[in-house]
Amino acid sequence: MRSLILVTASRYLAPLLLAASVWILLRGHNEPGGGFAGGLLASAAFALKVVSNGVAAARRALRVDPHWLLGAGLLTALTSGLPALLAGRPFLTAGWIAVPLPAAGSWDAGTVLWFDAGVYLVVLGAVLLIVFTLAEE
């Protein structure tokens, strides 16, 4: 049985949660947050979808299999170590590029964020793999 209130609420809540999770991932280097917390929040968004609309709908919303997220996340984290290697420094040494912003100043883009995005994806994949499988039982 579907609860109309939950379905309607999740339609607005899930995108908000996802957006918040990305925001938490991005701000993580300077303020509380990061890939782990962000990934957990993003999984909460999809878990909400599971409870409100069922697993099938949640899987459709995710578009890819959680297994795939695990692999993609590990690859992302792994590749973030390669630029340092190509520059002749130890694997996973952080590298930074100052990206000039249109308004004023610049934003430091680093391999660290790329690495954290990998953590985010792995956490999301791991939680959803378990949640989806349990929900299908």
Next chain:
Amino acid sequence: MNLLIVLLIPFGLAAAAPGVCHLTNRLTGWLLAAPVAALTVLVAAWGPDVWREGPRLSHLPWAPSIGLSLSFRLDGLSWLFALLITGIGALVTVYAGAYLGAHPRLGRFYASLLFFLASMLGLVLADNLLLLFVFWELTSISSYLLIGFDQEREAARRAALQALLVTAGGGLALLAGFVLLGQIGGSFELSALFPQAATVRGHSFYGPILGLILLGAFTKSAQFPFHFWLPAAMEAPTPVSAYLHAATMVKAGVYLLARLSPLLADTQAWFWSLTPAGAITMLVGAITALCKTDLKQILAYSTVSVLGILTFLAGLGTVTALEALAVYLLAHSLYKGALFLVAGAIDHETGTRDTSQLGGLRHSMPLTAAAGLIAALSMAGLPPVLGFISKETLYEAGLRAPQHAVVLTKLLVVTAVALFAVAGAAGVRPFFGPPQAPGRQPHEAPVGLWLGPVILAFGGLLFGLIPGRLEQAVETAVRAVAPDRSVQVRLSLYHGLNPALMLSALSVAAGFFLYRLHARYPGPIEPWPALARLAPARAYESALLALNRLASWQTQRLQSGYLRSYLLIIVTAALGLSAVPMVMHRVVLPLSLDLNPRWHELLLGTVILAGIVTAVRTTSRLTAVASLGVVGLGIALLFAWLGAPDLAMTQLAVETLTVILLVLVLYHLPDFSRLTPARGRRRDATVALAAGGFMALLVLIVNSTESDSRLAAYFLEQARPLGRGCNVVNVILTDFRALDTLGEITVLAVAAVGVYGLIRLRLHGGRRA
């Protein structure tokens, strides 16, 4: 630098292979082979540089604090191997496209095959021992995937697991040997270790190092008694057998022996462990090969035999022996690769690999027959093919052995005689005699299937006719193995009327006689019936069985399957393990408590305590879940107030997800009631209170003692200048300790897949172990 790129290209190709397959199903083999062929040309073009200027080195730090670096070395030895790996790799890539056709898992096959190619290339190019080990294990893993490619067949899965356990088990010994070597030499770089050969040989650890490294090399190169995995690995698709289990991977052990020769060879221990092992392997392999009728089994056992010969030569260690090793290795890769591919083509066209059912195929498959015959000539050691020259140098090496030359030469002749007959059985008999009538009418194989064997076989013929072109390559390879000796290589078909030529003539005559004799017994023969019970394969089976029994015994003892008993064991163990050292080291307990809680902290503490009491006393599951939620959220709030917003955030998310997970499994849980008797509950309460009290005490101790750790200060100071971040926790996780985090998320991913597997197993009514 460019050596790393040589590796990145095939790794990239492996990743791209499934996509390429998806887009272009029929042309995949050719498309993927093109870059590999280009790589071959690139490697080949480096040859003259290496001959003239010596080894080409490149170095990149990877994890310098543990001595791991991406350092590569291209010298004569690795160049020879790299050329074989890329060249035969390109041919096999084409062949596999035609052999497997429109197989639904073709993409995965190519991904594994190219991944293997890249790993093998890394293995022979690595200059760092740890790096070499990494690639060594990667080849074992890709070999596992390729042997078990027909995953539906149990035999294929068993063979894959067997090969993995044997070679990766040896790999662990190898790692231990490498670590010891690195400890003695103070470096894992081969370039830094080579000058210290005298220290290594004189060290008291020399024996253990040699033993461990030989265990790794012997398992990989299928030396007796570890040879059994190789014939079993013939469950793999034929291109894989040709490439991994004849031309390249099984030679990794021999490569390692040659590579480490400058460090470890020239001792009695070296001679007496390699030469007998090689001699036994070459005899057992050659004789067993004669008893088989399945083409691939015949070829597999003859490969075992040749690997024995190569180990034998590495054991002799003279310049002549090393020269023979290089030439024999090259000749064998060419002819054995060709013969395997021919066997695959025959199987593809006739539907059988049984030599007693094959005959007269030269009419219907002329090109395949030509390739098979020339390869067989090379294997038999007849002129004018490269195999003849390699056998001549082999006899030379035997005759000039430093000790026991007569006995050793006799063993070589016996092996060569047997291999002559094997060559006839595998490469000649299927094409001659009356045409047999297998299930269907055979036709010449498509171009993809004959191109590879024809090029390999004619390559052997070409090098036999102009062996002078190989001299430089062989000389540089030998010089890489024996750097401090004068090396002068002369290769030709005719060396004059010398003892080696006499022995050659003798072994050809005896081999021909044996071949005719063998032809009279078409059926398979059980080679060692009396020894069957002692066969190494049996020992492997019983060891595996015993291991499984031990595992299920200890599982029954330790794993009750009840969460409550796991919790009890974990908490008690943690309590004991941390309390005992504290008592032993007489940790001072804080006497004065200066807590000064503020009112909102007290309030929160009361709420948390109330939640705990409710959770313990309630008779309703929902109440228990809700009150545990109160506890969790209260703790999250506490984190937030005490200045750990990161922890609070994570704790909140975990609490939320826990509730969702509980909702999902709620209906599957048994009734919520008190099952444990009062005594058990009292015990649980004691443990819980003790653990909680202990943790509280620990926190108080940590807070009251002056910590002399400079780590925290370092992280706090350096987070902004070095890590360019204000969130120190995150900077540590993603920058200072990124390698740890990478390990942690890997564990997380593996654990998730494990949980998934367990749940699915239950779903499909899987039986409980």
